[in-house]
Amino acid sequence: MRKFVKGNPDLCIGCRTCMIGCVVEHEGRRIFEIDPDGYDFNPRLHMVKTAKISVPVQCKHCENPACMAACPVNCIKVINDAVVIDTDSCIGCKSCVQACPFGAIDMVSKIGTQQADGSMRVVANKCDLCVGTGNGPACVRVCPTSALTLVDEEKLKEVVCDKRVATANAAKVFADAKEVE
Amino acid sequence: MGVHEIEDAKLIFNFGYNGADSHPIVQRRIVRAKQKGATIICADPRVTEAARIADVHLQLKGGTNIALVNAMCNVIYNEGLVDQHFIDTMSVDYDAFVEIIKKYTPEYAETICKVPAELIRKAARMYAKAPSAMILYGMGVCQFGQAVDVVKALGSLALMTGNYGKPASGIGPVRGQNNVQGACDMGALPNNYPGYQNVTNPDVQAKFEKAWGVKLSNKVGVPLTHVPQRVLEEKDPAKKLHAYYIFGEDPAQSDPDVAEIRETLEKLDFVIVQDIFMNKTAEFADVILPSTSWNEHDGVYSCCDRGFQRIRKVVEPPSTVKTDWEIICEISTAMGYKMKYKNTEEIWNELIDLCPNFAGATYEKIEKYGCIQWPCRSKDMNDKGTVFLHNGKFATADGKGKFYTAEWRPPQELENEEYPLSFSTVREVGHYSVRTMTGNCRMLRNLEDEPGWIQMNPADCEKLHIKHGDLVKVMNKRGWCITRCNATERVAKGATYMTYQWWIGCCNELTIGSNLDPVSNTPEYKYCNCRVEKIDDQAAAWDYVNNEYKDLRSRMGIKMIGEEA
Numbered sequence: 001m002r003k004f005v006k007g008n009p010d011l012c013i014g015c016r017t018c019m020i021g022c023v024v025e026h027e028g029r030r031i032f033e034i035d036p037d038g039y040d041f042n043p044r045l046h047m048v049k050t051a052k053i054s055v056p057v058q059c060k061h062c063e064n065p066a067c068m069a070a071c072p073v074n075c076i077k078v079i080n081d082a083v084v085i086d087t088d089s090c091i092g093c094k095s096c097v098q099a100c101p102f103g104a105i106d107m108v109s110k111i112g113t114q115q116a117d118g119s120m121r122v123v124a125n126k127c128d129l130c131v132g133t134g135n136g137p138a139c140v141r142v143c144p145t146s147a148l149t150l151v152d153e154e155k156l157k158e159v160v161c162d163k164r165v166a167t168a169n170a171a172k173v174f175a176d177a178k179e180v181e
Numbered sequence: 182m183g184v185h186e187i188e189d190a191k192l193i194f195n196f197g198y199n200g201a202d203s204h205p206i207v208q209r210r211i212v213r214a215k216q217k218g219a220t221i222i223c224a225d226p227r228v229t230e231a232a233r234i235a236d237v238h239l240q241l242k243g244g245t246n247i248a249l250v251n252a253m254c255n256v257i258y259n260e261g262l263v264d265q266h267f268i269d270t271m272s273v274d275y276d277a278f279v280e281i282i283k284k285y286t287p288e289y290a291e292t293i294c295k296v297p298a299e300l301i302r303k304a305a306r307m308y309a310k311a312p313s314a315m316i317l318y319g320m321g322v323c324q325f326g327q328a329v330d331v332v333k334a335l336g337s338l339a340l341m342t343g344n345y346g347k348p349a350s351g352i353g354p355v356r357g358q359n360n361v362q363g364a365c366d367m368g369a370l371p372n373n374y375p376g377y378q379n380v381t382n383p384d385v386q387a388k389f390e391k392a393w394g395v396k397l398s399n400k401v402g403v404p405l406t407h408v409p410q411r412v413l414e415e416k417d418p419a420k421k422l423h424a425y426y427i428f429g430e431d432p433a434q435s436d437p438d439v440a441e442i443r444e445t446l447e448k449l450d451f452v453i454v455q456d457i458f459m460n461k462t463a464e465f466a467d468v469i470l471p472s473t474s475w476n477e478h479d480g481v482y483s484c485c486d487r488g489f490q491r492i493r494k495v496v497e498p499p500s501t502v503k504t505d506w507e508i509i510c511e512i513s514t515a516m517g518y519k520m521k522y523k524n525t526e527e528i529w530n531e532l533i534d535l536c537p538n539f540a541g542a543t544y545e546k547i548e549k550y551g552c553i554q555w556p557c558r559s560k561d562m563n564d565k566g567t568v569f570l571h572n573g574k575f576a577t578a579d580g581k582g583k584f585y586t587a588e589w590r591p592p593q594e595l596e597n598e599e600y601p602l603s604f605s606t607v608r609e610v611g612h613y614s615v616r617t618m619t620g621n622c623r624m625l626r627n628l629e630d631e632p633g634w635i636q637m638n639p640a641d642c643e644k645l646h647i648k649h650g651d652l653v654k655v656m657n658k659r660g661w662c663i664t665r666c667n668a669t670e671r672v673a674k675g676a677t678y679m680t681y682q683w684w685i686g687c688c689n690e691l692t693i694g695s696n697l698d699p700v701s702n703t704p705e706y707k708y709c710n711c712r713v714e715k716i717d718d719q720a721a722a723w724d725y726v727n728n729e730y731k732d733l734r735s736r737m738g739i740k741m742i743g744e745e746a
Binding site for chain 2: 012015019023024049050051145
């Protein structure tokens with residue numbers, strides 16, 4: 001099963017450290033050495049604050065990704081069990097953005113990648129679970145309140161198991177109520 | 182109380198304090214307390230992160246704090262939830278206090294603060310019945326014309342329920358900035374020497390005169406917020422201010438009614454600005470003294486819980502830049518008082534020997550324990566300071582806590598037909614204070630930049646035909662600015678909020694400088710009126726914002742990519 005990062009709104013304080021961590025991880029250390037306006041600031045997860053919820057939203061690394069199915073040039077691939085966009089071959093058609101039911105993909109321009117007409121390349125952008133860094137997802141590591149968890153098969157099983165227990169207990173309550181009747 | 186105690190609180194009453202945006206590290210402790218089972222009551226006009234996880238959110242109308250506190254005290258009194266033994270043995274002036282709160286029934290308070298009476302009752306019962314309860318308050322209490330009254334009323338709420346002198350209880354001001362407590366501790370106040378020793382006390386005066394070998398004044402100085410009046414209106418030449426030495430402060434950005442501040446800075450004969458980067462105030466300076474930043478010098482910070490912590494130099498400053506203390510020494514010497522220190526420890530040792538409450542907080546001890554909360558009176562290594570105050574005895578002359586509250590006074594400038602919305606300044610996470618530091622941090626600038634946002638209820642936006650992200654004009658009789666509309670259900674209808682660090686979206690063009698709290702002299706940053714106007718030509722407005730920003734940055738010598746320095 002593919003892993004994914006999940007935010008817990010009970011712990012999230014909306015600080016967006018995860019977004020910074022994401023950019024630093026993907027741009028590399030040189031970000032602090034180059035011109036402030038000379039790098040991409042394209043976080044792959046986004047803080048969403050509604051009336052009652054604060055939580056970052058990112059890719060769920062679906063088992064049957066709608067984005068991958070929608071991509072006409074096959075630039076969305078599964079690498080090390082993560083659904084990853086190959087931005088070098090992305091043609092910027094936005095099909096994946098429309099296909100994703102979670103709003104996890106956006107379009108971003110890439111500084112320093114000029115096209116024939118002088119404009120910057122615009123490509124699809126989303127969470128890649130920091131594959132290839134060997135450090136695991138940066139957002140999980142930098143969150144000050146530990147509001148983000150990398151959910152793997154084991155964790156998902158635990159959650160399902162807990163829910164089954166809760167369902168069983170609810171069944172007992174229902175049975176007790178019957179007896180009272 | 183100590184900040185670390187927050188995690189062990191059984192109940193946190195979070196009043197006018199938005200930790201998630203002001204101090205995420207404190208909010209982390211509030212979140213942990215909640216995870217450990219603490220009950221949270223939050224009083225705030227907005228749905229802040231704390232309000233979101235609170236058991237009860239008292240979403241009061243801005244500028245009505247004391248009506249809510251009085252009503253909670255009223256419930257606790259009327260329902261017999263007081264700690265009578267504590268009141269009898271540990272306090273004074275209870276009867277006079279009760280006389281005032283009697284009038285503030287929850288139903289009466291509801292008419293003022295718009296919080297349902299039943300919710301006030303619920304919160305009051307929760308607070309009074311908690312085994313121990315902690316109050317945290319912030320600028321949502323302090324930045325009103327009626328501020329100190331509210332602090333004392335909150336203190337009385339803790340007093341009537343015996344919530345003092347034990348762990349994870351009491352009342353904690355979670356102060357605006359990391360070292361604002363330190364500035365006060367060190368005597369950067371018009372009426373005190375370091376260690377809260379009053380300048381009008383002859384014994385104190387004699388002590389400092391002896392230590393420093395000079396004659397000292399026994400007159401109270403001028404509060405920061407009185408500066409404009411002393412420059413623009415004062416007729417007596419002896420009282421008029423002529424020179425202003427500003428360091429680590431950007432009044433042209435952070436003070437209320439910045440149009441008046443600009444006029445003040447222009448009228449002054451001489452302005453010195455000592456800071457780490459250019460800022461708006463420095464544009465008015467006759468002399469700019471570049472000084473080192475927090476990672477280029479040693480020093481001591483006081484946390485909001487009276488905790489002294491050392492900071493250490495990690496990088497070598499450029500050769501053209503000096504530390505603040507070196508600059509002060511050189512200026513003092515040039516003015517005829519020879520001042521010379523080898524290092525910050527030498528300064529610190531002189532200071533703690535002159536301040537009985539700090540006397541035991543040596544560098545060695547702070548180094549060993551990481552943090553020493555004053556009072557710490559003995560140099561003995563076993564005196565590790567004081568985690569919480571008022572243990573068995575209040576720090577008053579008779580050792581007793583003094584009850585106090587007051588009648589509610591409305592804010593000075595209310596909404597009217599011309600300016601139908603209320604306007605308040607707030608914080609946002611990522612940018613610290615006036616962003617002299619964080620505005621120069623590329624990552625934080627990437628996250629949020631000019632011209633900032635005005636938080637508005639979606640219903641108000643709809644009425645004005647504006648949508649999320651639109652540039653809008655915000656104005657009142659003092660001034661105007663351009664910013665983006667942030668349509669959010671987290672704010673109530675009729676209320677608007679802006680953060681105060683943006684140069685273009687400068688909310689202090691609107692804030693009111695004339696309604697100061699009579700005791701603290703803090704301005705009413707949290708209430709005035711405004712009108713929001715739709716801008717039809719968005720492209721022209723964006724051009725205006727971008728050009729203004731570019732101009733400002735080039736005037737300040739900030740290099741952009743592709744530009745010559």
